[in-house]
Amino acid sequence: MTSVGNVLRRPCTGPAVWRAPDLADSEGWVLRLSPAHLEELEVAARAVRERGVPLLKVTVEDFVLPSLAARLGRVAEELENDRGFVLVKGIPVERYSLPVASIVFWGLGQHLGVPVSQNAAGHMLGHARDTGRTLADPSTRGYQTRAELPFHTDGCDVLGLLCLRAGRSGARTRLVSSAAVHNAVLARRPDLLEHLYRTHFLDRREEQAPGEPPCDAVPLAAWYGGKLSMRYNRRYLESAQRFAEVPRLKPADRELFDLVDELAASAEFRLDVGFGPGDLLLVNNHAVMHSRTEYEDFAEPESKRHVLRLWLTAREGRDLPTDYWGDPRSTRSASGRGGIEPRDVILTRNPAGTARRPRPSLTATRPDRTENE
Template sequence: MTSMSDVLHHPCTGPAVWQGPSLAGSQEWILRLSPAQIDELEAALRAVRERGIPLLKVTARDFPLPTLARELERLADMLENGRGFVLVKRIPVERYSQAAASAVFWGLGQHLGVPVSQNAAGHMLGHARDTDRTMTAPSTRGYQTREPLPFHTDGSDVLGLLCLRAARSGARLSLVSSAAVYNAVLARRPDLVERLYRTQFLDRREEHGPGERPYHAVPLAAWYEGKLSLRYNRCYLESAQRFSDVPRLEPADVELFDLIDELAASPDLRLDIDFGAGDVLLVNNHAVLHSRTAYEDFADPALKRHVLRLWLALRQGRVLPPDFWGDLHSTGGGSGRGGIAPRDVIAPSDLVDIGGSRRQE
């Protein structure tokens, strides 16, 4: 397909269009780390520690992976030009302190892309865990709760997750091909497809800077340079309605959102992921929607679910329309490829908390 007219009338094709059941028994999207590859990770970790490099200053050159680096290049290409997701099994996180596991994850991320800020505090290495907050508070983000997270995308090229500890129960992760959902919308309700390309309004959840709008005005879908990119977060679309200057959602918008939710959660399309301690999940947000079920946690704080999170800009990522991320100045990593712009200026002495690692301005 070469034009907007094509994508409005014909289904997408290619490796990014997949159905979960057809992949459930496959190993093609899984990389199982060999003992030699784990040895490389640990050797790189020792090199960083011996040189005393602060976490956020570690680059791919500082974290040498003689053979694994080539495999990570292949994974980056798979994320952008293949199915759009990869599961890496399994980093032996039980051997490491939280600081060591964070350094390993950060080092891997440096070989895949450029980290961008995940919130207005400038955190470059995030922590998904329950904070007893709920989504009823306008400043709460889903990763801070135990609540179910319906299918959605995050604000970067790639989402990376490293599981340090799994929940007592629940927290099942699922993925679905954005292009497969798009094709299903086209097949069932072709009258709604064009609406994906209209301007919609996404709540910024109190993470906008002074003088900025508290929401982004963006299309949900973009067809650009031969690739479909889809963004979707119904919670943010609906919570943006609290602003008086945001146009009201039309009945057809709600029909579209209902259909996307139904299709994404369908067992005919979705893929459920076995995501345990030491696993790394990498997801291209332009090509794949992800979800998480609610979970029950352990009472002991030392056993509670804890997942490290990276938002990455791919070095060889797709070309995106100039207005794709909303306000052009609202980018968190200097790459112009997503992220949330930090509101403050961080001094080097502040970069000491692995629990909320922040960028240096």
């Protein structure tokens, strides 16, 4: 059903294979912005505001970074061909209003890739914060809650997270090398390796368009073009079982999930990353899985945890099987691979909150939507 290429039956090698002890005492994965870089960000954001360019219409040409652009080019190279993640530190978000922080984040993202929609509402610039929803609701996504998010990948090439405010406690961010986990599965349970490469079903959390399937049929691993890519989200794999048309998980599937979870969460593999205000975390979803612990938030709205989020298509991304994201006939991701295609019809609401009649979505031709629209 899926063009996963060959099953890799030997250990992966190269810089994408790392374990926590390899990196814990190194800052090779950290980019600390210099005063000159920060000045470039200030000047670029000021130019965008003075020209009145709508946020999501800002391009690389609008957000000029004379020296930082070259460094961001090397960041993109590190994401694709090195360890698969970079932590950028020192963005002075405490000095920025939300509109300015959004411009800076979006402008940086433009130098790294092509943004794609993160949900069916067409949000291109997302906000990860607690909305009071729970994952028991099948339409809720993890970033809308303060619940623990076990190791998983997102539906795009590159995930970008900019922390504006931290919560009261918790929300520890953790990363793990997918290739290292793959190698450990091969070493410990080679009999489960085939299950990594076969087709599985990921719940689309009710964000599919009418008439589309409620799940994506995808491999968890693909060895293609000389690179290993992995997709994994156990919550979505298991919640997909609510649909009668989805094949039942086999005992070996659950054994595989248990092993992946055990390996990823272990101190041997897991890298705990300090992620606080002013930090920008960039993750290649094909090479690195990420998690976040549950957190306690502040009561005051102005103090609550707030993280901006981008999903990016890499400009120089790896080759992937044609149906790696699911059904190759899907019309999703017209602006770039990965992402969630906005629904064709959306509901508007009047000031009283009651729904008006549907109107056509403009997102296919005018992708300038943020979550706060």
